[in-house]
Amino acid sequence: MKMTQPSSLAIARGPSGRAMAEPMSVDLLEAIQQHLTMERSASAQYFANSLWFSERELRGFSHYFKKESENEQIHAIKFSDYLVARGQSVLLEELRAPVQNWNNIEEIFTASFQLEADVTTSLHQLYAMAEMSSDIRTTVYLDPIIEGQTSSEDEFAYILGRVKFADNQPSALLILDSEFRA
Numbered sequence: 001m002k003m004t005q006p007s008s009l010a011i012a013r014g015p016s017g018r019a020m021a022e023p024m025s026v027d028l029l030e031a032i033q034q035h036l037t038m039e040r041s042a043s044a045q046y047f048a049n050s051l052w053f054s055e056r057e058l059r060g061f062s063h064y065f066k067k068e069s070e071n072e073q074i075h076a077i078k079f080s081d082y083l084v085a086r087g088q089s090v091l092l093e094e095l096r097a098p099v100q101n102w103n104n105i106e107e108i109f110t111a112s113f114q115l116e117a118d119v120t121t122s123l124h125q126l127y128a129m130a131e132m133s134s135d136i137r138t139t140v141y142l143d144p145i146i147e148g149q150t151s152s153e154d155e156f157a158y159i160l161g162r163v164k165f166a167d168n169q170p171s172a173l174l175i176l177d178s179e180f181r182a
Helices: 026-055 058-086 105-132 136-166 170-181
Strands: none
Touching: 026 105, 058 136, 058 170, 105 136, 105 170, 136 170
16 A cells, blocks of 8 residues: 655745744844854954964964954854754845954954953843744754853953953063964
8 A cells, every 4th residue: 555645744944945844033033144244253353363463473363363263254154054954044244344453462352352242142142032932943052152152252351361461561472472373
C-alpha cells in the first residue's frame, strides 16, 4: 500500500522562500538587523584603529586591533547565518566611515571600551525582546554570545586601565605594545 503525503501541508516560509520552523517578531528581526550593522561597524572601526597604530610603528597594538576587527566580522557573519537559518533575509545597511584621527592611545581605548559596552547593551536588549516574544530559539542562540561579549568588555576595561596608568609615557606604551606583539 502506497502512502502519500497530503498536499495541503503548508510550511511557513520566510521572505526569501526558505522554510522556517517559527516566525520571528518584526521588532526582534529589525533589532537583530541593527545589531548586525553594529558588529560590522565595530569591525570597520577596529580595522581603522589597527591602521592608526600601524602608521605609528606600534605593531603590537595594530595586531591586537586587526584581530578584534576579524572577531567582529565573525560575529556579524554569525548573526547573518542565524537570520538565514530562521528563514529571514539579511539586509546589509551602509556603514559610516570609522574614526581615523585620534589624539592619543587612551582616546582609542576609551572609545573602544564604550563601543564594547554599547554592543553588550544591544545584546541584552535583543535578549529581552526575544524573551518578551517567547522566542526561545533566539535566547538560546544569544546565551554564549552574551557570555563572550561580557569577556570582551572586561578585557577592554583592563587594557584601558593599563593604558591610563601608562599616562601617555612612551616607554610604558612601548612595553604594552611589545606585550601585544608577543
